[in-house]
Amino acid sequence: EECTACRILRQFGFTDKEAESYLVTVSDRNTGRVLVSPVTRKIIVRAEELAEKDDALCGSIHILLSACLVRTSLAAKILAGHKIDYDRILSVAEGIKNYDPEPKQVAMPKKTDVHAQNTPISEIESFGEFLTEKARKNELEPFFGREKVLERILRVLSRKNKNNPMLVGESGVGKTAVVEGLAQLAVGRSAPDFLRNKEIFSLNVGSLLSGTRYRGDLEEKVGTLLKNLRGKNVILFIDEAHVLLSGGGSDQNVTLSSLLKPALCGDIPVVGATTFDEYTRYIERDPAFERRFTKVIVPEMTxxxxxxxxxxxxxxxxxxxxxxxxxxxxxxxxxxxxxxxxxxxxxxxxxxxxxxxxxxxxxxxxxxxxxxxxxxxxxxxxxxxxxxLTIEERKRALQIEEELKKRVMGQPEAIDKTASAIRRTYAGLKDEERPYSFLFIGPTGVGKTETAKTLAEVLFGNENELIRFDMSEFSEKNSVAKLIGSPPGYVGYEEGGRLTEAVRKKPYSVLLLDEIEKADASVYSLLLQLLDDGRLTDAKGKTVDFSHVIVIMTGNIGVKNRSKNKGSVGFITAEKDDKEGVFSELKSILPPEFINRINNIIIFDDLSKEILPSIANKLLERIKRTLLHERGIELDVSKSVLTYLADRGYDKEYGARPLRRLIEREIEDELSRYLLETDPKNCSLTITLCGNKPQIRKKRRPKSHACGNQRKKLSPR
Missing domain, CATH: 1.10.8.60 (Helicase, Ruva Protein; domain 3)
Incomplete structure (x- = not known):
């Protein structure tokens, strides 16, 4: 109450109750919490500058004078309402300085020095920052590689009218860096005459919009900004310039663009920056605003x-x-x-x-x-x-066939061709702009889908990196919208396309298009661009890159017309007549231009009966892993059981799927019954053939590992 500022305010007729009433109003406006706003911080900083100018400690008189200088503050408006300005405060302060109870080192501001601080430039600092000041302090990143763009900006800025360049480029190409380079040029010795002694001010649009809750607030802030910039050596930089057309009052009738348009005719040079999408979406829709700018393209760096x-x-x-x-x-x-x-x-x-x-x-x-x-x-x-690539990884790339043959059996030549294509990718010889594509043709159940799953696990370490689509879901013409997204106005527009969104989330994956022959012809037209250019554009106009995706399509095309003469085990070596039969039907279903873009067409043969015991053993591996992990049970299956399953489960027309169903019926059903009845743990079980039926036996182990249960024969069902 005895500070210098309080005594000065009392000289102007301020009472304690009146001052408290303003404090209550501010408290109610801020929901009862005491907040330090950006304007308040600005007042404190200005007060410290005033005190530093006088080589004194910051006192209440400095804060009061600073409040007058920051005209956007509520305190300045209250003082102006009582006709109290900077000069009157300083005059009263001079009369009472000898009676100031504050420490003696708190000196009174000098009138001439304070007015030197009260420049138009200082009033707009709360709206942004001066890039030229940062350039003088060497706080900006080094400028390089944009000399041609900078030269174009200088030509536009040197015009008499409409001297406003608009930098347009993708995110991350360096639009802001170009303006920072302009600031470094302005403070350098090689600056052009028209640029010398100019300041470049980066506007923070958010500071203009913040707090403009009532009609007239935005106009007042913009008016203050333009008033202090007009006629001065200042170039205004507005990043994300499209916000000028979308920000404003609550009714959106008044936007920043409408307030800035008169000043854009040559009064104040403005440099804007935005992306191609935002330029098209916002700026091109306002021709009056667009024609005030000169479009300058900022390309991607090499x-x-x-x-x-x-x-x-x-x-x-x-x-x-x-x-x-x-x-x-x-x-x-x-x-x-x-x-x-x-x-x-x-x-x-x-x-x-x-x-x-x-x-x-x-x-x-x-x-x-x-x-x-x-x-x-x-x-x-x-x-x-x-x-x-280490020596071990190079060996793995050279022996990728072995990784595939561990899970895919009976298709050696198909695996060899697939592995050769993958090695080209490892060696970096693949076309980087296009995805590598396969078409697997063969009967059902011969390992086409399993090859795709194995490839995903070998290349990316996880089967979950496989993106799978059943093309029977896209058999209608309008179903193509499911892949790239529905057009505007249709259901599902905001969700995006299933294919484009999946690849956008996993750009390095295996894409499996199962039963490609069941898709509509419009889907083939869509996939042409994917296979040729390695990219697709979804319904929202966003481009998705497929260049790192391995595309695998499967189908049963031409299987019925193939030769019945099987010369090799598991895989047909593609004799001339067999190939002609397959490709004849292939061309009748798929467009020739689509076939021509597929890198490898691989034909899978019927599974031979000799390979089925190995497939049966592989299918039983999952059961063995589950028993060992959950119960500590080691399961052993005899060769006679594997032969029995191969004989009963062989079907040339349907491949290995009947064998899978037989294992579920003959092995899994009875094994689950045995486990539920006896609840064995930490023991060894064996399945042998007894009387043309599989039988579960418990191996004899040390007492510490014994099951404590008797063996049980599988009853015929």
């Missing part, structure tokens, strides 16, 4: 430009993280991001990868960022093992 930019940023990153990185590791981020990160743009995605590699090495307390750090970070983001 690989060489990105590498040079990262090397220029290398010193700053090393200083920030306290680590070092060699040139190969720095440029590797660009190569890997181009190859594997299809959802971003250079240089942003390469810089992100580099910085994350720095962060990983820092967390692990390393002294240097290596190529392996960069590869590991990319593997975490994509789920793809892109680590440098």
């Amino acid at each position: 690989i060489d430009e990105t590498n040079e930019l990262i090397l220029r940023k290398k010193a700053g990153l090393e200083k920030h993280f306290g680590l070092s990185i060699d040139k190969k590791a720095a440029t590797l981020a660009t190569d890997l991001s181009v190859r594997y990160l299809s959802d971003g743009f250079l240089p942003d995605k390469a810089i992100d990868l580099t910085e994350e590699a720095f962060a990983k090495a820092k967390a692990e307390q390393k002294k240097k960022v290596t190529e392996e750090d960069v590869r590991y970070v990319l593997s975490e983001r994509t789920g793809i093992p892109v680590n440098k």
